[in-house]
Amino acid sequence: MALQDLCNLQHILLESEAAEQSPGRFGEKAASSYESGLHSSSLLDFYIPVAECLDESPIEFGQIRPDQSSCSISSESSPLPSLPFVSSQPVPLPFPMAHGTTTLAFVFQGGVLAAADTRSSCSGLVACPASQKILPIHSHLVGTTSGTSADCALWKRILSRELRLYQLRNGRRLSTSGAAKLLSHMLHPFKGTELCVAATLCGWDDHSGSRRAAQGQKTDLEAVSSDKVSLSKSSFLTQQPCARKEASLSGPSLFYVCSDGSRLQGTLFSVGSGSPYAYSILDQGVQWGLTVAEATSIAREAVYRATYRDAYSGNCVDIYHVTSQGWTRRTREDLKEEYYREKESRRQTHEAEKKML
Amino acid sequence: MALAAVCGGQSSSEHFGQLFSGKQARLFDRPNHFSFGTKIQEFAVPVGNEPSGFLRSCNREEGVRIDLNHGTTTLAFKFRHGVIVAVDSRASAGNYLASNDVNKVIEINPYLLGTMSGSAADCQYWERLLAKECRLYRLRNNHRISVAAASKLLCNMMLGYRGMGLSVGSMICGWDKEGPGLYYVDDNGTRLSGRMFSTGCGNSYAYGVVDSGYKEDMTVEEAYELGCRGIAHATHRDAYSGGSVNMYHMREDGWIKVCKEDVSELIHRYREGMF
Numbered sequence: 001m002a003l004q005d006l007c008n009l010q011h012i013l014l015e016s017e018a019a020e021q022s023p024g025r026f027g028e029k030a031a032s033s034y035e036s037g038l039h040s041s042s043l044l045d046f047y048i049p050v051a052e053c054l055d056e057s058p059i060e061f062g063q064i065r066p067d068q069s070s071c072s073i074s075s076e077s078s079p080l081p082s083l084p085f086v087s088s089q090p091v092p093l094p095f096p097m098a099h100g101t102t103t104l105a106f107v108f109q110g111g112v113l114a115a116a117d118t119r120s121s122c123s124g125l126v127a128c129p130a131s132q133k134i135l136p137i138h139s140h141l142v143g144t145t146s147g148t149s150a151d152c153a154l155w156k157r158i159l160s161r162e163l164r165l166y167q168l169r170n171g172r173r174l175s176t177s178g179a180a181k182l183l184s185h186m187l188h189p190f191k192g193t194e195l196c197v198a199a200t201l202c203g204w205d206d207h208s209g210s211r212r213a214a215q216g217q218k219t220d221l222e223a224v225s226s227d228k229v230s231l232s233k234s235s236f237l238t239q240q241p242c243a244r245k246e247a248s249l250s251g252p253s254l255f256y257v258c259s260d261g262s263r264l265q266g267t268l269f270s271v272g273s274g275s276p277y278a279y280s281i282l283d284q285g286v287q288w289g290l291t292v293a294e295a296t297s298i299a300r301e302a303v304y305r306a307t308y309r310d311a312y313s314g315n316c317v318d319i320y321h322v323t324s325q326g327w328t329r330r331t332r333e334d335l336k337e338e339y340y341r342e343k344e345s346r347r348q349t350h351e352a353e354k355k356m357l
Numbered sequence: 358m359a360l361a362a363v364c365g366g367q368s369s370s371e372h373f374g375q376l377f378s379g380k381q382a383r384l385f386d387r388p389n390h391f392s393f394g395t396k397i398q399e400f401a402v403p404v405g406n407e408p409s410g411f412l413r414s415c416n417r418e419e420g421v422r423i424d425l426n427h428g429t430t431t432l433a434f435k436f437r438h439g440v441i442v443a444v445d446s447r448a449s450a451g452n453y454l455a456s457n458d459v460n461k462v463i464e465i466n467p468y469l470l471g472t473m474s475g476s477a478a479d480c481q482y483w484e485r486l487l488a489k490e491c492r493l494y495r496l497r498n499n500h501r502i503s504v505a506a507a508s509k510l511l512c513n514m515m516l517g518y519r520g521m522g523l524s525v526g527s528m529i530c531g532w533d534k535e536g537p538g539l540y541y542v543d544d545n546g547t548r549l550s551g552r553m554f555s556t557g558c559g560n561s562y563a564y565g566v567v568d569s570g571y572k573e574d575m576t577v578e579e580a581y582e583l584g585c586r587g588i589a590h591a592t593h594r595d596a597y598s599g600g601s602v603n604m605y606h607m608r609e610d611g612w613i614k615v616c617k618e619d620v621s622e623l624i625h626r627y628r629e630g631m632f
Binding site for chain 1: 437561562563564565566568569572573574586587590591593594627628
């Protein structure tokens with residue numbers, strides 16, 4: 001299997017380098033309790049994390065409690081701005097909303113559209129009003145990021161490196177599904193820790209039918225059903241023979257990967273604290289037959305509405321469009337203009353009304 | 358204070374003295390426990406347990422937790438032709454759906470409506486009490502109570518039991534001398550006047566839709582459509598909202614009930630042609 005091949009080669013390569021590795025490797029950046037398990041220093045070596053990390057309940061995953069100061073991955077450098085986590089709330093939400101951002105992505109006839117705001121906040125301080133939350137991974141794959149900025153940036157780079165290595169070894173690009181699986185496997189050893197990455201991988205695959213078997217368990221769910229989000233978890237441990245549509249093997253594809261282990265395929269995702277506001281706009285307007293201009297304006301409106309109501313989202317909006325030719329990026333737009341335009345039009349109708357009365 | 362005069366109460370300083378004295382037992386558990394405000398203004402507290410302490414112990418991380426969830430979606434917005442009020446109709450008890458056909462709007466009188474979110478019991482009780490007070494006001498003063506005053510009455514009732522575990526998120530909508538009125542009142546004692554509110558755990562989904570489609574000069578049909586859409590999309594994404602949309606329109610001459618539409622049919626209608 002391609003993945004195994006990748007792991008074995010890696011393992012051999014890294015072991016030889018292990019001796020002279022500088023301490024700056026990501027493996028050693030993790031909490032010191034990991035060191036005992038890291039003699040092989042292989043990226044994809046699946047060892048059980050040290051017991052004390054497992055004391056944290058997975059339900060609390062990604063939620064920083066004020067008394068916790070150990071296990072912080074970025075402790076040695078200056079505190080990196082991270083998107084805020086939700087600790088205990090006075091009115092509990094139906095699900096914990098942990099990531100302070102708004103990102104969204106959806107599939108339509110013109111490819112995949114990904115949009116995100118640009119605010120990086122650090123528990124109430126806007127650390128960076130112009131950050132990049134959509135990171136291109138390779139020419140035909142972009143990933144939106146949500147969670148801790150540091151973790152997302154690092155893992156995206158690792159993923160790009162692994163995908164490039166795969167491409168060099170096998171002569172073709174890994175599909176979005178494979179990339180999602182790879183990312184999910186790489187994040188698995190850190191399950192139960194404070195690593196927090198919630199990414200959607202948006203890509204365009206162009207594979208012909210002959211490569212189907214080699215790709216492994218590609219659990220394509222019905223893309224044409226009326227449900228936007230295919231909710232049955234595509235578990236990477238079980239094989240699920242299912243009806244694979246020819247059309248969905250190549251073309252636009254969208255996966256959601258989360259550091260708690262979820263890997264879901266779908267046609268519409270929105271992640272972050274502003275996602276409920278965006279979801280309702282997207283549910284209203286997203287259809288398969290949209291033109292690129294319509295899709296862009298819906299995505300922009302959805303991000304704008306989320307930034308309007310959510311404190312942790314704001315500033316500008318980034319829009320990336322992935323097609324068979326690769327990804328293209330629109331110029332970053334400041335949503336302040338949108339806000340003033342709306343305010344102005346409200347003011348005008350208000351005045352028109354006053355005149356009428 | 359006008360309120361004290363309305364309720365026939367004594368001056369406020371006397372009451373505070375009574376309330377905050379060490380022996381609160383004398384205020385408890387009279388035979389006529391529920392006769393609020395008829396003779397004296399009093400805040401009855403149940404005998405025995407100290408409610409806020411008990412609640413605090415139930416809200417800690419470990420052990421038994423009583424999660425007071427506002428599991429619903431309600432929305433209301435003002436526009437040129439009045440106020441639109443739209444609510445879902447699902448009642449949940451944790452993960453169990455108790456009912457899909459609950460009326461979450463209480464018709465206080467022909468020109469005042471109250472919505473309910475939070476604990477069904479609390480909302481129904483306190484809003485009925487509010488209805489009684491509004492009726493008494495009308496009888497004593499020969500003119501209708503204003504929306505601001507009605508919401509203030511409810512707000513003060515909530516403040517009396519602040520911290521003791523009430524769970525009420527309500528919007529009081531009406532039309533009085535000042536025009537259409539919309540107030541949000543909740544169990545913390547918050548009372549806000551505004552153009553648009555949405556409460557409940559599905560509120561964020563409703564906010565997205567209504568913010569996007571709202572225009573001050575909407576026609577009545579557009580407003581009905583917007584209200585339906587807001588609730589429908591919220592019930593689509595939120596597990597604790599569902600059932601049907603109950604919609605009311607508050608006009609100058611009173612409210613009318615616009616429709617009661619099943620949410621699944623609405624969603625099918627809206628999403629025809631998508632994927």
